[in-house]
Amino acid sequence: MMSKLGVFDVSVRYGKVPALTDVTLHLEEGERVFISGPNGAGKSSLLGAISGAVATTHGRIEMDGHLLTGRAPEAIARLGLSMVPEGREIFGSLTVSENLRVGTGLRRDRGAVEGDIEEIFEAFPILGERRHASAGALSGGQQQMLAIGRALMTNPKLMMVDEPSLGLAPKIVDQVYDTLVQLQEERGLTLLIVEQSSTRAARVGGRMILLRGGSVVGDGDAAAFAEKDLLSEAYFGQSKAQPKKEAAQ
């Protein structure tokens, strides 16, 4: 059976520095997959390569049988891929509701846009309250919600979320994950999430792929990873998912 997303032998380099080396992975329809690994493992490069923002030097990427490699980011977005980038990257000078509208240009069902915006406001009531405020004035957690809402407004089939927990209070992170899971169940989304903490991933539930030094070094149930990390933390006093920088070289 054809998988939702297929990454075959993909390499990425920045100048002479390799960021990803021959990465192969697959996502099935409706699956929730976490990408984990230390800093510099190539997590963001992988997302960049899939979304078309970063050029690959080798390999190919397919979604629903369409070749993504070599396509412009906007063309990939039009195939049903959406992205919540690291650091949120919301449009600070636009209002909240304008941010939600930026990605609706690719939709054929223009009539449904207004209803969908209201749905986002139901899921994130604080955004509804501040719909006419400039997005730059939102708090970090609110911006994260806006970035997720904005990605959803493109009506994606596959959504990638880069470190949703970065810089947010644990309580807010819980809330963000609750909403993500709920939305996934409602819409039948496939989710690819970068998450440093295996414990967090295990609590949300799903498969986990471990990257290190630009290669896949582990693939399995998030709960199993969390257990291993807890053990090694107990024995060595450090989490395996976040080893020291020297170990990553």
Place this chain on the structure above:
Amino acid sequence: MTSLAQLFFDAASLGGIYAMAALGIALIFGVMNLVNFAHGEYIAFCVFALIVPSTEAVAVMFLGKAPAFLLIPVLLGLGAGAAVASEYVVFRHMRKATPVAMMISSFALGFVIQNALLAVYGGRPKAISLWPDLNTPVGVLGAQVPLLQLIVVLTTLLVVCALALLLKKTRLGLEMRAAAENFTMARLLGVRANVVITGAFALSGALAAAVALIMATQTGVADVRMGGQIMLVAFIATVIGGLGSLPGAVAAGFLIGGASVLLQAFLPLEVRPFRDAFLYTLVIACLLLRPQGLFAASSAKPRI
């Protein structure tokens, strides 16, 4: 003795021209970080499109003969076309180049256009007469103001409002604003880079054509060098306004127009020929005081 009202209209109409030219430059800078030195030559190109190609001193009207309702849209279309064509031929191939490389190539492109005009029309300034009736004075607030000045002020306001509406209310406007802030993110959301950039160039070129129409009517001269002069002032306005900020460009355009008229009126007679030198010195002083521009956009901060 020039009255205050007279000064005001002089300043507002000159500032209006500068503001529109600056808007054309700021639009493109905002979307693709291109400092487009060819912008002035779009203006010159549109002025010369009014007359029959020849190197004679007296100009024979060509497009300029058409009635206004036909002439205005055709010329705006021509300006937009020239700008879009230059993007297609030159800048599209430089999407990954540095802003400095793009700036230099736009300088080269401007030089090519200017010399092409020079080759076709000759170097002597030509007298042209486009809508001469508009220069008849009318009395406003006790001042004798050429009708054209009123029209310029009104047109500027109209153009600025129309542009603001377009940016605020249309799909293309929303995409352009998003792209101006973060092009990569906009593209990840399905915004087509080529559509936004082509749109920005078309708007910019149409603005250049509007400036050309006003300048041709007001000065009654077609000069190959006119593009370079207006471009320099417009650039300075964009920088003072905060590169990429559209309201800033408009405000700075009016500011420079005002400063220029005031200097002309109040400088001692013997240094008046040096007016532009004073103006540019003021500009450098302005830049030193606020390098990010007087009306810097929040998104235009350097990323460090």
Place this chain on the structure above:
Amino acid sequence: MMGKHAQNRILAYSTPLVLIGILLVFVAAITLTGDKALGRMAAETLIRVVLVVGLWIFVGNSGVVSFGHAGYMAIGAYCSAWLTLKPQMKSLFLPDLPSWLAQAEWPVLPAAVASGLLAAFVALVSGATILRLSGIAASIATFAFLAIVNTVYSNWEGVTGATSSLVGLARYVDQWVALGWAAAAIIAANLYANSASGLALRATREDEAAASASGINMYRHRLLSLVVSGFFTGVSGALLGHSIGVLNPDSFYLGITFISLAMLVVGGIGSLSGAVVGVLSLSMMIEALVRFEQGISIGETQLALPSGAQEILIGIVMILVLILRPSGLMAGKELRMPRFAPRSPDYKTSNN
């Protein structure tokens, strides 16, 4: 490793020898033809070498594009005219000169040096303000500077003759004089680029933020490079005046700005050799185009390019180079003496 490093340092200083050698061969070959027109072309080319190398000292090292150097050129050109013109001509055409200047009758060489010094001084003053800006704002401020110089020199009737051309300059600059100055400019540019200031400045060229974080005082190094650059640019103005014998403020405006930037970009902003190669290649192209504009006959038919074709083609070449080979013909590399020792194939920077 250290031996190679030291050898590299020495090789870095061989660049000016190679460049001057090329120019020497160029001038000697043209002088041997005995063609007067070609001789003038050679002189003009070498003056452009002085100008573009002068421009490179600032632009190449700092990475800030300057549109203002034609202004320093004008300042140098008029300064030399003030110092060398016959007093009776000055009282006729430039009545407002201060009397000591009106009486001055300097020999040409000190006058050229003084022109460079005046331009360097103006560079110091203008740079002290303009270089507080960075990036594109600085470039646009240099443009404003050029406009200021042009406005002043085009209107200061009693001192510059305004827009009516100033004539009667001694035409002493032939290809050999120009070669001497070109050699001086190349040596100075190389010395500056390899000095502590030049190296620090080139480190800032790529990344302003990182460089300022590492404690490099960009402002002072930029200012120093602009002063050195201003000196040679001013001299090139003086040389141009004494080569064609006529001065006009508009010969130091957008046209020369464009040509000098085109030469720098086509050759490659990243290296001194790029500046020289850019001047030589575009000058030869200009010469060929000028001949085409005058018309050449092939068989029965007389072919001629319309005037202005020269600038149009140069502009197109410049754009093509920027698109196809953005780092220019030399791509940041320097011409050097060949290495004395064979290059070891596995040579890498020590990074194990």
